Amino acid sequence: MSIAIECKNLDIGFRNAESDVTIIAGLDLAIETGEFLTILGPSGCGKSTLLRVIADLLGPLKGTISVLGSDPHLARQSRQIGFVFQDATLLPWRNVRDNIELPTRVGGNARKPLPENRTDALISMLGLDGLGERFPHQLSGGQRQRVAIARALIEEPQLLLMDEPFGALDEITRDRLNNELLAIWRRTGTTILFVTHSIMEAVYLGQRVMVMATNPGRVLEIVDLGEIKTADNACSREDPRIISAMAEMRVALEAAS
Numbered sequence: 158m159s160i161a162i163e164c165k166n167l168d169i170g171f172r173n174a175e176s177d178v179t180i181i182a183g184l185d186l187a188i189e190t191g192e193f194l195t196i197l198g199p200s201g202c203g204k205s206t207l208l209r210v211i212a213d214l215l216g217p218l219k220g221t222i223s224v225l226g227s228d229p230h231l232a233r234q235s236r237q238i239g240f241v242f243q244d245a246t247l248l249p250w251r252n253v254r255d256n257i258e259l260p261t262r263v264g265g266n267a268r269k270p271l272p273e274n275r276t277d278a279l280i281s282m283l284g285l286d287g288l289g290e291r292f293p294h295q296l297s298g299g300q301r302q303r304v305a306i307a308r309a310l311i312e313e314p315q316l317l318l319m320d321e322p323f324g325a326l327d328e329i330t331r332d333r334l335n336n337e338l339l340a341i342w343r344r345t346g347t348t349i350l351f352v353t354h355s356i357m358e359a360v361y362l363g364q365r366v367m368v369m370a371t372n373p374g375r376v377l378e379i380v381d382l383g384e385i386k387t388a389d390n391a392c393s394r395e396d397p398r399i400i401s402a403m404a405e406m407r408v409a410l411e412a413a414s
Contacts, residue, residue, distance in 0.1 A: 158189040160223070161316060161348040162211060167220035169203055169210050169374070177218050180206050181374035184220070186367070188350070190315075193342055193390060195351045195359040198369030198377075199410065204352040206374075208318045211350070212238050225315055232316070236260070239309030239347075243321040245301035247293040247308075253280070254289040257307045279307040282341060299330040306338070310345070319351045323358070332394075335362055343389055356403045356410075357394065364390050368406055370413035377413050380406065 169181040181203035188194050196204050209215040210222065213229035224232040232238055247256045257276055280289055283303040293301055302322055309317060319338075323331045335358060342349055353359050359366045363382060370377040385398040392399050 158191070159226075160187050161190040161192065161225060162186065162188040162350075163221075163223045165221045167210075167222055168218040169206055169215070170218050171215075172218065179218060179373055184376065186376070188348065191346045191348055193339075193349045193351070193362060193364045194367060195353060195363030195365075196367045196369065197353060197356060197359040197406065197410075198374075199371050200354075201374070202369040202371040203374030204369060205320050208240070208320050208350060208352060211316075212240055212318055236312045237315045239312070239314035239317045241302075241305050241309045241317070241319045241322045243324050245293070245298075245305040247301055247304055249293050252290050252292050253285060253296070253304050256293070256304055257311055259308060260311055275311065276307075279310060282344070283307045284337065297330075298326050299334060302326065302334060303337075306341070310341070310347075313345075315348060317347050317349045319349065321352050321354065324354065331358070338362065339390065356406050360399055360403050360406070361392065361394060366406065368409055370410075377409055 164184045164186040167181070167184040168179050169184065170177055170179040184207070196207070198204055206215065210217055211224055211229060213233040222229060225237055248259065251259065254276055257279060280286060283306060285300065285303055285307065288296065288300065293304075296304070305322065323334050326334065339362065341347075351362055360382065364386070365382065366380045368377045368380065369375065380402065382392075382402065385396065385402065386392045
């Protein structure tokens, strides 16, 4: 398998006039193309900041990072990265269809033409049939997040970054969207990095779970779930092996806090 993201001795944080503020220190990480990696850890450990460095929204303090075989800036310029935030951040004056197509209408860089029926296909894939002309205020929270995911996928990115996209939703809606996201991943083969505070969500979605600690942010362990899931990354939330994996992660997080 090829490597989609590789970090070597990476320090992440912020620069100011007096001294650097390091949030993540000495990160070494390799993520395979097509992998579904979930990132779990307490607030302040740098989960969201790591996604921003990968997306070229923030530069690293030290070390090297490669995204899709090149510098993160080149990956962003070529529109190979999709990003979904906790808030759907839809434009209230645009309907569902126009919000989904927004990335194809902004920015100065040349892009390939939108495939015919691409928007319709995403609307159907995300369970938004019949909602294309509605505006954000006419949608539920789960529907708005579906629109945000469709928007992130409109240009067929190779990499999808998701920063707690379901954190504000009720449990039933969250579980349903987890299943829909797995179906999208299986269909598209997109590399996904998914940040969450939920141990269950991390274990249910990820092929591997990167468990992080804080002060400074660092990788506590990377748990490979391949042996307790099917080949297409499926499992039951009630599987005793899944419950055991969750319990071990909880103990690790509590010990590191």
